[in-house]
Every structure is written in structure tokens, then in C-alpha cells.
Amino acid sequence: MSSLYTLQAGDIEQRRGVLRAMPRLAGLGAPLRELAVTAWVSAWLASTHDSLEEMPYSLQAPDYSLLDHTNEVADAGILLADYARARWGANFDRDVLLASLLLHDIDKALLYTRINGAVVSDPARAGLPHGVLGAMLLKEAGLPDSVVTLVGTHTTTSPVKTGDAEAWILHYADLFACDHAFRLAPGTTPFFQRT
Numbered sequence: 001m002s003s004l005y006t007l008q009a010g011d012i013e014q015r016r017g018v019l020r021a022m023p024r025l026a027g028l029g030a031p032l033r034e035l036a037v038t039a040w041v042s043a044w045l046a047s048t049h050d051s052l053e054e055m056p057y058s059l060q061a062p063d064y065s066l067l068d069h070t071n072e073v074a075d076a077g078i079l080l081a082d083y084a085r086a087r088w089g090a091n092f093d094r095d096v097l098l099a100s101l102l103l104h105d106i107d108k109a110l111l112y113t114r115i116n117g118a119v120v121s122d123p124a125r126a127g128l129p130h131g132v133l134g135a136m137l138l139k140e141a142g143l144p145d146s147v148v149t150l151v152g153t154h155t156t157t158s159p160v161k162t163g164d165a166e167a168w169i170l171h172y173a174d175l176f177a178c179d180h181a182f183r184l185a186p187g188t189t190p191f192f193q194r195t
């Protein structure tokens, strides 16, 4: 068995728990929604976190929850996409955009753990960068290549970015929500204040 993750459908209560924790999952078409739920159940059950709520967002904002960040990125991304569509006539694949917003940080469930209460990198997954592990999991879970690519390249340090409108929206929704968490974290400089 891999120490990175194993795909698991989970039981009905675990799947309902994921849907309750991320309400915008309900906005995905049924086949994609079920794949996204299986991906989140897999990341959760393979992680060291007992509950979805315990998953931390970042080493730089360890008190912020991954669920809150994920839901905030999804909310902000939908707002931005609606504006871009109405104002500029931008076109999006709604399912691809929503899936990438909800899944972009899925590997953070695996990359971080707690030791003596402190959030630290999980040594079992230390060899893979954020984004890459998530893309691997999503590809194996059967998500479309477009979602796999968006998740695999969404980080600010990614050497490549697609020019797709979905990548544009994901980037700004993610940084907007991220900087909210970073502004609350003592000693962490938000992206917008970095020089």
C-alpha cells in the first residue's frame, strides 16, 4: 500500500459529511460530484486528521481550517466568474471551474499533520510539492484532465500555467482567500504586501 494515499469511496456517512462540509459540491453535475466526493474522502481517510474540520490550511496560517479556505475560494471564484461573464463576456466551463475551486488544495489534507499540537509537514509526503500530489490523486480518482491540470499548476510557484479562463479565476480567488487567512496569522505577510 502506498504511503501517499489510497483511493477510498468511504461509507455513506463519510460521503455525506464531505457534502455537508463543502456545500458547493452540490452544484457539480452528478458524475463529477461523486468523483470529487471520493477524492475528498480518500484524502481525508489517508490523512492523519480524524475529522474534516481538523485539516489545517497552511504552515503559515496553522489555525485556519482547510475547509474554510476551500469554501471561501469556491465562493469567491463563483463571484469573480459571474462578474467576468457579465462584464467582459468571459466564458467558463462551469463544472471544470467549480471542481477546480473545490479541489485545488485537496493535497493539503495529506501534506500537513500535527505533532504535539503543532502543524508540520507530514514526513510521509514530504517528497512531493503542493499541487502535484493533488493532481496525482485526482487523476487516479478519474477527474477530467482539465481539472487535474488546473490543480497541478495552481500554485504561485508552478513553472507553468495554462491560459484558460478557469486558471485565471482560480488564481485570484485563491490568493484573495489566502490573504484573508494570512492577514490573521501573526508573523505572516500576505501576498499583496510582499515586495
Ligand SMILES: [Fe+2]
Pocket: 104, 105, 130, 154, 155
Ligand atoms: Fe494551493
Ligand SMILES: [Fe+2]
Pocket: 069, 073, 104, 105, 174, 178
Ligand atoms: Fe488555496
